[in-house]
Amino acid sequence: xxxxxxxxxxxxxxxxxxxxxxxxxxxxxxxxxxxxxxxxxxxxxxxxxxxxxxxxxxxxxxxxxxxxxxxxxxxxxxxxxxxxxxxxxxxxxxxxxxxxxxxxxxxxxxxxxxxxxxxxxxxxxxxxxxxxxxxxxxxxxxxxxxxxxxxxxxxxxxxxxxxxxxxxxxxxxxxxxxxxxxxxxxxxxxxxxxxxxxxxxxxxxxxxxxxxxxxxxxxxxxxxxxxxxxxxxxxxxxxxxxxxxxxxxxxxxxxxxxxxxxxxxxxxxxxxxxxxxxxxxxxxxxxxxxxxxxxxxxxxxxxxxxxxxxxxxxxxxxxxxxxxxxxxxxxxxxxxxxxxxxxxxxxxxxxxxxxxxxxxxxxxxxxxxxxxxxxxxxxxxxxxxxxxxxxxxxxxxxxxxxxxxxxxxxxxxxxxxxxxxxxxxxxxxxxxxxxxxxxxxxxxxxxxxxxxxxxxxxxxxxxxxxxxxx
Amino acid sequence: xxxxxxxxxxxxxxxxxxxxxxxxxxxxxxxxxxxxxxxxxxxxxxxxxxxxxxxxxxxxxxxxxxxxxxxxxxxxxxxxxxxxxxxxxxxxxxxxxxxxxxxxxxxxxxxxxxxxxxxxxxxxxxxxxxxxxxxxxxxxxxxxxxxxxxxxxxxxxxxxxxxxxxxxxxxxxxxxxxxxxxxxxxxxxxxx
Numbered sequence: 225x226x227x228x229x230x231x232x233x234x235x236x237x238x239x240x241x242x243x244x245x246x247x248x249x250x251x252x253x254x255x256x257x258x259x260x261x262x263x264x265x266x267x268x269x270x271x272x273x274x275x276x277x278x279x280x281x282x283x284x285x286x287x288x289x290x291x292x293x294x295x296x297x298x299x300x301x302x303x304x305x306x307x308x309x310x311x312x313x314x315x316x317x318x319x320x321x322x323x324x325x326x327x328x329x330x331x332x333x334x335x336x337x338x339x340x341x342x343x344x345x346x347x348x349x350x351x352x353x354x355x356x357x358x359x360x361x362x363x364x365x366x367x368x369x370x371x372x373x374x375x376x377x378x379x380x381x382x383x384x385x386x387x388x389x390x391x392x393x394x395x396x397x398x399x400x401x402x403x404x405x406x407x408x409x410x411x412x413x414x415x416x417x418x419x420x421x422x423x424x425x426x427x428x429x430x431x432x433x434x435x436x437x438x439x440x441x442x443x444x445x446x447x448x449x450x451x452x453x454x455x456x457x458x459x460x461x462x463x464x465x466x467x468x469x470x471x472x473x474x475x476x477x478x479x480x481x482x483x484x485x486x487x488x489x490x491x492x493x494x495x496x497x498x499x500x501x502x503x504x505x506x507x508x509x510x511x512x513x514x515x516x517x518x519x520x521x522x523x524x525x526x527x528x529x530x531x532x533x534x535x536x537x538x539x540x541x542x543x544x545x546x547x548x549x550x551x552x553x554x555x556x557x558x559x560x561x562x563x564x565x566x567x568x569x570x571x572x573x574x575x576x577x578x579x580x581x582x583x584x585x586x587x588x589x590x591x592x593x594x595x596x597x598x599x600x601x602x603x604x605x606x607x608x609x610x611x612x613x614x615x616x617x618x619x620x621x622x623x624x625x626x627x628x629x630x631x632x633x634x635x636x637x638x639x640x641x642x643x644x645x646x647x648x649x650x651x652x653x654x655x656x657x658x659x660x661x662x663x664x665x666x667x668x669x670x671x672x673x674x675x676x677x678x679x680x681x682x683x684x685x686x687x688x689x690x691x692x693x694x
Numbered sequence: 695x696x697x698x699x700x701x702x703x704x705x706x707x708x709x710x711x712x713x714x715x716x717x718x719x720x721x722x723x724x725x726x727x728x729x730x731x732x733x734x735x736x737x738x739x740x741x742x743x744x745x746x747x748x749x750x751x752x753x754x755x756x757x758x759x760x761x762x763x764x765x766x767x768x769x770x771x772x773x774x775x776x777x778x779x780x781x782x783x784x785x786x787x788x789x790x791x792x793x794x795x796x797x798x799x800x801x802x803x804x805x806x807x808x809x810x811x812x813x814x815x816x817x818x819x820x821x822x823x824x825x826x827x828x829x830x831x832x833x834x835x836x837x838x839x840x841x842x843x844x845x846x847x848x849x850x851x852x853x854x855x856x857x858x859x860x861x862x863x864x865x866x867x868x869x870x871x872x873x874x875x876x877x878x879x880x881x882x883x884x885x886x
Binding site: 340341370390466467469470471474475476477479480537618620621623624625626641642643644692 | 727
């Protein structure tokens with residue numbers, strides 16, 4: 225015990241101080257029943273269904289005004305819940321982002337900084353904490369974090385995943401590791417196959433609420449739609465950005481990200497795979513509805529990062545451009561969503577874990593770096609964060625340098641690894657597509673010092689460190 | 695066959711392919727923002743064709759030009775490899791500053807960098823055949839074989855390596871390459 229504490233306990237209290245303490249204690253006692261942990265006393269806690277897709281762009285939904293793709297089931301979640309229109313990942317890459325969803329931490333904290341760096345089994349996932357709160361849990365789908373073995377996921381009752389092609393999986397006939405046993409899946413289309421397992425898990429008779437983490441391979445590269453959707457959107461204008469062209473996947477080093485096919489062919493198949501995911505989401509909603517559990521289930525749909533389809537002459541993700549770092553986020557839970565519809569606060573992938581914990585009344589551990597989004601579910605007009613830190617670490621063999629960036633509501637400042645690319649500054653109010661780097665202009669010079677300061681603050685707050693290897 | 699001066703038999707064939715590549719790359723990058731759209735589309739396709747011809751098929755052009763200007767086999771090989779080497783150097787330079795020197799060296803063994811070299815050998819081998827057939831027809835000189843040891847060797851090496859790099863859509867080689875990368879750079883003591 226410190227000397228200061230000793231002083232406090234040993235000192236004599238005045239009558240005023242005694243009254244003050246007693247009053248605070250009484251108030252705390254009255255507030256007790258409203259505290260998160262007691263919200264569900266005597267009432268069944270909600271189920272959790274978290275659906276995570278791969279590379280699903282924030283705007284590839286009909287509810288986001290996409291001119292081609294139709295996503296009626298995902299639109300339903302948005303319509304009956306909250307559509308977070310400004311959701312971002314802190315690192316736009318599969319493995320780091322997935323670890324961030326699970327841990328509520330930045331990549332430089334959980335350690336999965338690229339697709340090659342190992343998952344640390346000491347990391348605590350929200351699944352572990354949810355399990356402690358009395359849930360039946362399952363992880364079904366893409367794990368895709370490096371290591372020559374699957375992780376020891378504490379608190380996960382069922383673990384169904386795949387390791388083929390470095391954990392990326394394949395769309396057809398993808399063997400699954402079902403609770404540790406490798407099982408061939410001939411004739412199966414992976415999105416449907418994983419959904420079948422998810423449906424079986426949900427249908428199980430149980431006393432406890434469930435928490436299902438359903439993580440698809442779709443809509444990652446390969447972009448192979450199921451048979452019945454192979455001709456969907458055929459001949460339709462895809463409305464790709466004007467600077468996108470047929471050959472953009474093969475030029476300007478884009479070939480290093482593994483897409484030696486024409487852009488239009490890839491994007492059309494991408495949209496078909498999005499449509500196939502939507503179909504499977506419809507099956508999940510249908511089952512929950514039939515079971516009478518739909519309104520007692522927190523349904524979250526998100527993507528692990530965005531994807532560029534020719535914007536800035538680029539293909540793939542990783543960069544700090546909007547198309548890359550922005551993701552979809554839909555949350556349906558009528559018991560908490562005050563007013564359905566869009567939310568415009570800036571929220572992050574690291575916010576998911578604390579949000580789910582708050583919703584079920586569990587304690588949010590201090591090591592989580594995200595903030596709960598639950599207040600925004602209740603009240604769409606609440607003020608959100610003013611800025612956030614984006615980070616990217618070099619991933620061999622992709623010639624994209626390390627990045628730190630700060631995004632505010634109005635600006636984005638991107639700082640590249642020293643000695644590589646020129647830093648960038650975009651005025652998002654007047655240039656939402658980030659086409660004009662204003663770093664050397666008068667307006668840029670005026671805005672830059674504050675942004676540089678904010679970037680340094682955020683790095684300090686999150687205890688940022690740079691990783692050179694990956 | 696009459697042997698023309700070095701400039702004509704080596705520099706011009708190599709420079710022709712190199713120029714095609716450089717002009718096409720710059721035209722492609724510039725035309726992305728051109729308007730109206732049909733103009734953009736036309737030049738994008740034209741420049742893409744130029745890039746493909748220059749980087750991947752350039753050896754056929756260069757070798758044919760050099761062959762009929764009397765270049766020796768070694769000189770023709772140099773002509774065929776000039777453009778892929780320049781392109782590889784340009785690509786490799788994009789890695790400098792991002793990765794360590796050893797990693798940048800390892801990039802040289804990536805399929806994207808080895809590909810143009812071996813495709814150039816394959817193309818050279820193919821063009822050797824038609825050049826020799828054409829030469830025999832034109833001159834009636836039967837002492838020149840349609841395929842000799844050296845031209846056969848570049849054809850076989852080029853074909854085998856191209857096949858190896860592209861097998862299974864390039865996935866097999868890529869995962870082998872990355873597995874080796876992990877062993878060398880990430881977990882030198884073996885898998886963790």
